[in-house]
Amino acid sequence: MTRPPRDQSTPKHPGPRATANGNLAVPPPPRASAHSGSPPQMKKKTRVRAGIVGSGFSATFHYHSVSRIHGTDVEVVGVHSKDTTGGRAYAESREIQFFDSLDALIEHVDVVHVCVPPMFHEAVSVAALRRNRSVICEKPLTGYFGDGSPDFHWDRCDKQQALDVALASVARFFEAESASRGRLYYAENWVYAPAVQKEREILVKTGGQILWIHGEEAHSGSHSADYAHAARCGGGVLIGKGCHPLSAALYLKRVEGLARGGPPIRPRTVSARAHALTRLGTFRDEGHIRCNYYDIDDFAL
Structure with missing residues (x-):
C-alpha cells in the first residue's frame, strides 16, 4: 500500500x-x-x-x-x-x-x-x-x-x-x-532498509532490470493481542506480514521503470494462497510459535 x-x-x-x-x-x-x-x-x-x-x-x-x-x-x-x-x-x-x-x-x-x-x-x-x-x-x-x-x-x-x-x-x-x-x-520500514536503498541506487545509476524478486517475512508470531482477530487487525499474515516484502518489491519495480525512462512498473495480475496452519486439527503446539489465533491466516504466499 x-x-x-x-x-x-x-x-x-x-x-x-x-x-x-x-x-x-x-x-x-x-x-x-x-x-x-x-x-x-x-x-x-x-x-x-x-x-x-x-x-x-x-x-x-x-x-x-x-x-x-x-x-x-x-x-x-x-x-x-x-x-x-x-x-x-x-x-x-x-x-x-x-x-x-x-x-x-x-x-x-x-x-x-x-x-x-x-x-x-x-x-x-x-x-x-x-x-x-x-x-x-x-x-x-x-x-x-x-x-x-x-x-x-x-x-x-x-x-x-x-x-x-x-x-x-x-x-x-x-x-x-x-x-x-x-x-x-x-x-513501511523495508523501503528504507540499507539493502533496498542500495539496490535502488544501482537501478538508478545503471538502468538495470529486475528479473526476479523473492521476499520473505517470517517469525514466531505477532506480539499484539488484536492480531488474533481479523475484525481488529484487518486480515492475517498475508497483509500484516506480507506487506513488508511486497512493499519493497513494488517500490523497486517502480524505481526500475522510472530509471529506464518509462512509467513506474505496476502489477498486472496478483495471485496468493493463505492458510491457517495452527488452527488445523493435526497441529502440535510445541511452544515455539504463537498459535492462539481466532480467525486469521498464519501462513501465506
Whole structure:
C-alpha cells in the first residue's frame, strides 16, 4: 500500500520529510557559492511537535526512533490512548503529557504518529489530516474489519467484499490527504532498509532490470493481542506480514521503470494462497510459535 511520493520539485509545503520508520529527514543546507566570498549561512533548525496515538509496542519504538533524530528539533509533546492506565504510565515514564482526547492531542502537534490497532487507523489519520496535521501511520495502512456482526469470522466472509471495502478505505485516506495541508506517510520500514536503498541506487545509476524478486517475512508470531482477530487487525499474515516484502518489491519495480525512462512498473495480475496452519486439527503446539489465533491466516504466499 506504499503510495508513490509526489514530485519533489513542487513540494506541498516546506519542512522535514518523514521516513517510513518514523524518522524525519531534512534536506541539507545550500552550499555557499565558491565565488561569493561569503561564509555559508547557518540554517535555523526546524522544530517539529509530534504526538503519539497509542501506548503499546509500536508507540514505544516510534518514540525511541524520534529520540534518535539529528538535525531537527523534534519534541514529542504527548500521547493519547484509549487505554487510560497504560497511556498515563507511558506519558509519565517519558515525562510527556497525557491527552484525554484525540482532538486535544491534534491541537498541540504538527505530526501525529498513529500507533493503534489497524481498525482505528483510518479514523485517527483522517481526523488529523482534516486539521491539516501530517500523519505517520503504522502498517498495515488499513484492511477489512468485518461487517460489524458479533459472530464475524474471516473464514466465512466474502473476500471480494473484503477487497472492495479495503480499497474504499485507502481511497478515503488519499482524499483526506488531498484536501489537507498535511501529508500522509505510511510507516513501511523495508523501503528504507540499507539493502533496498542500495539496490535502488544501482537501478538508478545503471538502468538495470529486475528479473526476479523473492521476499520473505517470517517469525514466531505477532506480539499484539488484536492480531488474533481479523475484525481488529484487518486480515492475517498475508497483509500484516506480507506487506513488508511486497512493499519493497513494488517500490523497486517502480524505481526500475522510472530509471529506464518509462512509467513506474505496476502489477498486472496478483495471485496468493493463505492458510491457517495452527488452527488445523493435526497441529502440535510445541511452544515455539504463537498459535492462539481466532480467525486469521498464519501462513501465506
